[in-house]
Amino acid sequence: MPISPSSSAQAARENVARQLRDLRRDAGLTVVELATRCGWHHAKTSRIENAKTPPSPTDIRLWCRTCDAVDQAPDLIASSRDAESLYTEWRRRVRTGLRQLQESYVHLYRSTALFRVYSPTLVPGLLQTEGYARALLSTNARLLDIPDDAEQAATARTDRSRIIHEAGHRFVLLIEEGVLRYQLGDADAMAAQLGYLLTVGALPAVSLGIIPMATRERALWPQEVFHVYDDTLVSVELLSAQVNITQPSEIALYLEAFEELRSMAVYGQAARALIVRAIDALN
Numbered sequence: 001m002p003i004s005p006s007s008s009a010q011a012a013r014e015n016v017a018r019q020l021r022d023l024r025r026d027a028g029l030t031v032v033e034l035a036t037r038c039g040w041h042h043a044k045t046s047r048i049e050n051a052k053t054p055p056s057p058t059d060i061r062l063w064c065r066t067c068d069a070v071d072q073a074p075d076l077i078a079s080s081r082d083a084e085s086l087y088t089e090w091r092r093r094v095r096t097g098l099r100q101l102q103e104s105y106v107h108l109y110r111s112t113a114l115f116r117v118y119s120p121t122l123v124p125g126l127l128q129t130e131g132y133a134r135a136l137l138s139t140n141a142r143l144l145d146i147p148d149d150a151e152q153a154a155t156a157r158t159d160r161s162r163i164i165h166e167a168g169h170r171f172v173l174l175i176e177e178g179v180l181r182y183q184l185g186d187a188d189a190m191a192a193q194l195g196y197l198l199t200v201g202a203l204p205a206v207s208l209g210i211i212p213m214a215t216r217e218r219a220l221w222p223q224e225v226f227h228v229y230d231d232t233l234v235s236v237e238l239l240s241a242q243v244n245i246t247q248p249s250e251i252a253l254y255l256e257a258f259e260e261l262r263s264m265a266v267y268g269q270a271a272r273a274l275i276v277r278a279i280d281a282l283n
Contacts, residue, residue: 123193
């Protein structure tokens with residue numbers, strides 16, 4: 001697996017830094033000369049060129065103007081913004097609230113034909129009931145120390161998830177059996193969530209696989225939560241941040257891991273039996 005799930009973000013930052021460094025060199029300027037003309041310390045130029053500090057749009061415009069390359073500024077600003085969006089701290093993403101975070105995914109969901117999701121700890125958002133989602137999002141709000149709008153966010157999440165009933169989309173979802181046993185909310189909310197898995201797992205467009213805890217000689221150990229949108233984007237959920245991976249080689253690695261995990265899962269009646277046992281354990 002990748003050494004760091006943020007390597008795509010770092011590679012994108014380094015690409016922007018390399019282009020800026022090339023502009024300076026093509027203009028025949030030293031690090032100190034460019035810094036002097038831009039009105040900042042030369043250490044800032046070095047940090048930008050070594051991808052230690054992301055340049056602001058103003059920095060990039062000044063840099064391009066100094067290097068007689070004003071026409072390249074818009075593309076470089078766009079590339080820099082894309083690079084920074086690859087690794088985003090949750091606190092930054094939820095500054096406007098958990099509800100707006102849920103709504104921000106609607107366009108991505110509608111434009112995706114094939115969803116592949118692996119979760120070792122939680123019911124995937126696409127399959128969450130409102131009660132389960134509310135308990136989870138309220139916990140997240142407390143952990144991130146932000147205002148708790150879990151009620152509205154849970155409604156937005158379940159509204160967003162209605163896409164599983166719309167034509168033109170397929171969903172391949174994998175969870176570890178432990179997900180069925182980690183209780184969020186009270187027993188009634190958890191029972192409703194598990195009951196919903198029995199229902200939604202039978203939908204024609206949904207393939208729900210469960211990797212039993214008793215699996216012997218696992219082909220692959222449990223991984224972080226990750227979502228694959230078609231074959232073009234992998235979104236990895238860390239405790240502190242979301243990492244969006246776009247490099248084809250890394251996407252291929254996650255797809256390979258997904259298939260390894262998928263080979264260990266049970267489906268259909270065997271999966272339903274695991275869910276029923278988890279429901280019985282609540283009583």
